[in-house]
Amino acid sequence: MQPIKPETRQAVTDSAVSVRNVSKVYGDVQALKDLTLEFPRGELTSLLGPSGCGKTTLLKIIAGLLPATSGEIEVNGQKVTGPGPDRSFVFQDFALLPWASVLRNVAFGLELRGVAKSEREAIAEKYIREVGLAGFEKKFPHQLSGGMRQRVGLARALSVNAQVLLLDEPFSAVDEQTRRKFQEDLLQLVKNEKKTFIFVTHSIEEAVYVSDQIAILLPRPSRVSEIIRPSSFRDKSVDNIRRDPEYLDIVDRIWASLRSYVE
Amino acid sequence: MTLLGYRLPALSSLIIWALLWEVVGRLGLTFFIPPFSEVVATLVGLIPTRAFLNALWVTAYAFLAGVFFAIVIGIPIGILMGKNRIIDELLLPWVNIFLSAPLTALVPVLMVLFGFGTKTVIITTTLFAIWIIILNARAGVRQINRSLVEMARSFGASPLDAFVKIYFWAALPEILGGVRIGVIRAVKGVIIGQLLISIVGFGALFELYSSQFLMAEFWAVLIVLFGLAFALSEFLAYLERKVSYYAASR
Numbered sequence: 001m002q003p004i005k006p007e008t009r010q011a012v013t014d015s016a017v018s019v020r021n022v023s024k025v026y027g028d029v030q031a032l033k034d035l036t037l038e039f040p041r042g043e044l045t046s047l048l049g050p051s052g053c054g055k056t057t058l059l060k061i062i063a064g065l066l067p068a069t070s071g072e073i074e075v076n077g078q079k080v081t082g083p084g085p086d087r088s089f090v091f092q093d094f095a096l097l098p099w100a101s102v103l104r105n106v107a108f109g110l111e112l113r114g115v116a117k118s119e120r121e122a123i124a125e126k127y128i129r130e131v132g133l134a135g136f137e138k139k140f141p142h143q144l145s146g147g148m149r150q151r152v153g154l155a156r157a158l159s160v161n162a163q164v165l166l167l168d169e170p171f172s173a174v175d176e177q178t179r180r181k182f183q184e185d186l187l188q189l190v191k192n193e194k195k196t197f198i199f200v201t202h203s204i205e206e207a208v209y210v211s212d213q214i215a216i217l218l219p220r221p222s223r224v225s226e227i228i229r230p231s232s233f234r235d236k237s238v239d240n241i242r243r244d245p246e247y248l249d250i251v252d253r254i255w256a257s258l259r260s261y262v263e
Numbered sequence: 264m265t266l267l268g269y270r271l272p273a274l275s276s277l278i279i280w281a282l283l284w285e286v287v288g289r290l291g292l293t294f295f296i297p298p299f300s301e302v303v304a305t306l307v308g309l310i311p312t313r314a315f316l317n318a319l320w321v322t323a324y325a326f327l328a329g330v331f332f333a334i335v336i337g338i339p340i341g342i343l344m345g346k347n348r349i350i351d352e353l354l355l356p357w358v359n360i361f362l363s364a365p366l367t368a369l370v371p372v373l374m375v376l377f378g379f380g381t382k383t384v385i386i387t388t389t390l391f392a393i394w395i396i397i398l399n400a401r402a403g404v405r406q407i408n409r410s411l412v413e414m415a416r417s418f419g420a421s422p423l424d425a426f427v428k429i430y431f432w433a434a435l436p437e438i439l440g441g442v443r444i445g446v447i448r449a450v451k452g453v454i455i456g457q458l459l460i461s462i463v464g465f466g467a468l469f470e471l472y473s474s475q476f477l478m479a480e481f482w483a484v485l486i487v488l489f490g491l492a493f494a495l496s497e498f499l500a501y502l503e504r505k506v507s508y509y510a511a512s513r
Contacts (some may be wrong), residue, residue, distance in 0.1 A: 060413075063417055064417075065413050065416060065417060083416055083417045083418070083419055084419070085419065087417075088417065088418070089413075089414070089417040091410045091413070091414060092410075093408070093410050095408070095410040095411050095413070095414035097411070097429075097432070098509035099432050099435070099506070099509045108418065109418040111428075112415065112418045112419055112420045112424055112428075113418070113419060140508070140509070141509075142508060142509060160418065
């Protein structure tokens with residue numbers, strides 16, 4: 001794939017997911033208030049904010065796992081009323097079936113969609129290779145490390161071939177080195193898969209490193225305070241991003257605006 | 264345990280108790296305890312008799328039927344209670360009452376309702392076993408990792424799919440624990456039912472032997488029953504261990 005120039009990236013207006021005036025009330029707690037946000041197709045957008053800012057709530061509303069109190073979500077122009085085959089979810093705690101092999105776990109999304117066994121296992125094997133777990137098909141989750149388990153979760157989300165991938169702090173339960181490797185792999189994945197990624201994280205560095213667009217959410221009640229689109233370092237090699245002046249500037253700028261919300 | 268450098272097999276301590284029984288029996292202290300060797304000899308002679316095999320068959324039939332109903336009714340009810348608050352609040356008090364109730368006292372009522380036969384024994388067996396099976400299935404479902412349920416929903420699982428592919432398996436370690444305890448209770452249920460009715464199965468045999476002071480026969484049948492109950496419990500514990508690899512990592 002040809003590197004896209006920053007200017008043309010800025011001009012992208014085609015949204016895969018649109019969030020319009022979404023509010024969410026739990027009892028008497030207002031979790032999200034009148035939140036509007038566009039997610040450009042084929043890009044990775046991070047939802048970044050301090051804990052309790054409702055970023056996971058927003059992600060689950062987009063997934064159709066939680067109903068919004070008001071407002072609406074559109075995915076490819078279709079109004080969201082519940083979970084659908086156009087989206088797939090990667091869970092913070094992996095959400096693997098502990099009684100099933102890696103192969104069955106990866107194929108499980110397809111199994112629920114009624115795909116025949118031989119077909120779904122062929123697809124699952126392809127994605128198991130893609131996430132680097134070839135040879136582990138017959139293993140069970142408790143025999144894998146945390147990082148490998150999340151690769152299984154990722155392969156499962158990829159194998160249903162949804163247009164939108166929703167990732168809920170996917171790397172927060174893995175160790176730092178695995179996490180860095182994951183971030184590099186994720187950049188590669190965004191490039192290769194031509195899917196729309198929505199990525200929840202509480203790590204500023206992680207958000208800046210992997211995102212085409214960063215939406216900063218501020219809490220109580222949650223709203224979008226700022227949208228940042230890094231322009232200069234996205235097409236550099238993964239080794240150079242963390243040294244790029246713009247990368248460092250954005251990290252500093254985000255920390256400056258979030259600092260006051262951290263107890 | 265090792266003795267003089269040899270590793271003794273499990274349960275070998277029973278030999279000592281058998282010897283003690285033999286000694287007490289030979290001392291002739293009471294007619295109630297015949298020597299162990301006599302009991303074993305009676306046991307070997309008794310097992311092929313029609314009366315014994317018939318009692319064993321009648322008991323096994325009532326026991327298996329009772330356990331079957333307790334499992335196929337108890338597990339779905341337990342899972343539903345774990346999933347649904349309204350069903351839970353409706354049924355939980357009754358389950359707890361029946362779990363601790365002296366069910367033996369109900370058997371005469373059951374006899375009036377269902378007659379002096381196998382049907383009553385099956386119902387008694389089910390009543391003894393079902394409550395703990397329900398409670399354990401419920402507990403198993405309640406500890407399910409929420410994100411497993413969300414995962415199934417996000418991939419479009421139907422309620423039936425979620426029930427069969429997630430809830431049942433996630434609760435399986437607890438369910439098997441409940442079934443094991445339930446089965447042990449069912450052994451009590453089937454024997455108590457037969458004893459109170461006293462004209463079917465081992466109930467009839469016990470009635471016959473104790474009224475005629477045939478103590479060796481009495482003990483022989485008792486040993487068979489204890490052995491069967493123990494073997495059954497061990498088998499279920501073995502099944503439980505087979506799923507324990509994921510019980511800790513749910």
